[in-house]
Amino acid sequence: MSSLKEVAKLANVSIATVSRVVSGAEYVSESTRKTVLKAVHKLDYKPNKVAQRLRSKSGNKKLIGLIVPDIQNPFYVDVVRGVEDMCYSNNFAVFMCNFAQDETKERLYLDLMKSEAVDGLILAPASEKDVEVIKLVKSGLPVVCVDRSLKEVDVDSVVVDNRNGAFSAVEFLINRGYKKIAYLGGLPNIPTTIQRQRGYTDALVKNGFKLNESFILTGDSKHISGKKMATELLEMDNPPDALFTGNNLITLGALEVIHNKGLKIPDDIAIIGFDDMPWSISLNPPLTAVSQPGYEIGRRAAAMLFNRIAEPERENVQLVLNTKLVIRDSC
Amino acid sequence: MSSLKEVAKLANVSIATVSRVVSGAEYVSESTRKTVLKAVHKLDYKPNKVAQRLRSKSGNKKLIGLIVPDIQNPFYVDVVRGVEDMCYSNNFAVFMCNFAQDETKERLYLDLMKSEAVDGLILAPASEKDVEVIKLVKSGLPVVCVDRSLKEVDVDSVVVDNRNGAFSAVEFLINRGYKKIAYLGGLPNIPTTIQRQRGYTDALVKNGFKLNESFILTGDSKHISGKKMATELLEMDNPPDALFTGNNLITLGALEVIHNKGLKIPDDIAIIGFDDMPWSISLNPPLTAVSQPGYEIGRRAAAMLFNRIAEPERENVQLVLNTKLVIRDSC
DNA sequence: TTGAAAGCGCTAACAT
C-alpha cells in the first residue's frame, strides 16, 4: 500500500499538499491538483484509515461499532441491515461483532470496540444492568441501545413495546378459546423476555385465568432451547393447548418438536410467535406472529447515534416502536 | 481512554517498560512488573488497537476482514459463525461487512478493508473474474475465497461441489417421475449459479430429456426474485411440474408464491432447494434440499487464512466439500 | 533490566 509520502515524491510536492488534494479541501492550485491526482491514480493510493483514525479526534472517525446478540436470529439480521443501510448512506463504516448470547464474548467485543476507537456504538445489552455497558455509557462514548435498554442510567434507545405486543398475542389466543396457554421465554435475565412474560401474565390475569407456574418456561433464546421447552411442555400429563413463543428461534424450535411428534396445528396444539419472519407464510401452517419492525429499529438507532455523535450533550431519547399482530393460521 | 504514557507516569517508569509488561514479553524485573500492573489496573488501561495496527507489520494485527454477499441468506450466516468461532479461539478479531449482492458496495468494502490494514480477507467474490479481488490477491494480501472461487488466478478457496449437488437433486426429481423440471437460478454471473445450472442440464441430458430454455431462469439470488421467477413459471400455459431452486432465498420466495396460489406441494408442483435450513422441517411441506456445510466452510476458510498469514509463500489450496441430499416431503 | 528515540501514515497548526 502506497502512502502519502510516495505520492508526494512522485508528484514533487509535500505530503501536506497531497493530503489537501485527497481530502478535497482548501486552496490548491488547479495545476498541482492535477499532478497530484495523477500520482494518486498511478499508485492507486488509498488513505490509510488506521492512521486517520489514530490521528483524528473522536467523532470524526466515521466508524461505528455494532454488537449483535445473535446473528442467527433473523430479527437481528433485519436490525443489522437497517443500521448498515443508514451508515452506508452517511458514509460511516460499521464494525460488526456477534456475541452469540455469550456474555464473555460480549465483554471481549466491548473491550475490542473501545480499543478500536469507534465514534459510537449500537448494541443490545446482555441485561438491564449490564455493568460493562453502563460503564461505557458513563465514560461518555456515544451509545444507542437497541431491542433492550438499560436501567439506572440514561441512554439513547430504540425498543419495541414488548409488553403490549405479548399482551395482544396472548389475548388473541384467549379470544380464540384456548384455555391452557404456555409461555416459552428466552434468556430469563434479558428485558425482552421479562417484558413479554409480563404481557403474558397481564393478559391472563385480566381475563380471569389463574397462572400455572409450570406453563412458564425460560431458556436461552435459541433454537435448541425452543425444542427443549416445547418437549417438556408437550410431554406433560396435562399439556397446554397453546404456545406463546418468546422469539423467532424458539418458535422454530417448538415447531420442529410439534412436527416431529406428528401433532396437528392448531387442532392438537396452537402456536403464536413473537417475531415474524419473511417466510412465516410458508411454514406449516402459516404462522400467526407478533411482528417487530427490525429494519426500522436499525435505521432509527443509526440515525440517533449520528445525532449524538454530532451533539454529545443533547438529551437522551427513548424511542418505543409498536409491534403488529399478523394473523395467519397457527391459532 | 488512558494511554501508555499515563500508565508510565503513574508507575514511574518509561513507556517502553509498560509496553513490555503489557505485551508479556522480555526481561522485566518482578518488582517493576507489579508496579506497572497495578497502574494498568488502576487506570483500566487497554492498548489502543488502532495504534498497534499502525505500528505493527502485516501479519501481526490479529484482525481479518470478512466480506459477506448477503447476510439475509442463512447459508452465509452459517459461514459467518464458522469464521467467527475459529477466529475467536485464535484471538483474531473479525471486521465484517455485508455487501448485499451489490457490486458497488462490494468495491467500497474492499477498499475499506485495504485501508483498514487487515492481515487477511475472507470473501465470496462477486464473479469468477472479479477484477478488484484479483488485483487484491495479486497484491499479496492473504485472501481466502469461500462459496465462489476465482478464475485466471491462483487463490486459496473453500467451496462446495455445486455441480454434483445440483445433479443429484435433479436426478432425484427425475427418478420420482417428474417430467417438466425448471431451474430458478441466482445471479447469472456468479459461479454457484452457473455450476448448479450445469448440474441441472447434465442430469437432464444424461437422462434423455431435452432442454426447455424457458424453464431455465436466473434472477438476483434474493427472496423477491424467487417470487418473480416462480410466478413467471407457474403462470405459463404449460407450466413445470417441479422446481429446482438455486438457493435458500429463492426457495422461500417460490414457496410463498406457491402457497399464495393455493397450490399443493408436491401434487400440483414439486420443489427441491439448494441449501438446507434449520427450519426446513417446519416448512409446508418439510422441504427436500441439498445441504451445504456452511459452518464447516467458515471454519476451514479461517484456518486456511491463518495458515497463509503465517506462511505467505505456501502453495494455494482449493478445498471442495460435499453437499448432502436431505430427503423430506416436497417432491 | 530499563530508557530514549525513531517512525508507522496521517492531519492540522503554523510558517512561508
Added chain:
DNA sequence: ATGTTAGCGCTTTCAA
C-alpha cells in the same frame, strides 16, 4: 498556495 513540523499511541531497536 504550499511546505514544515508536531504528535496521535504504540513497538522496537539501540544505548546505557
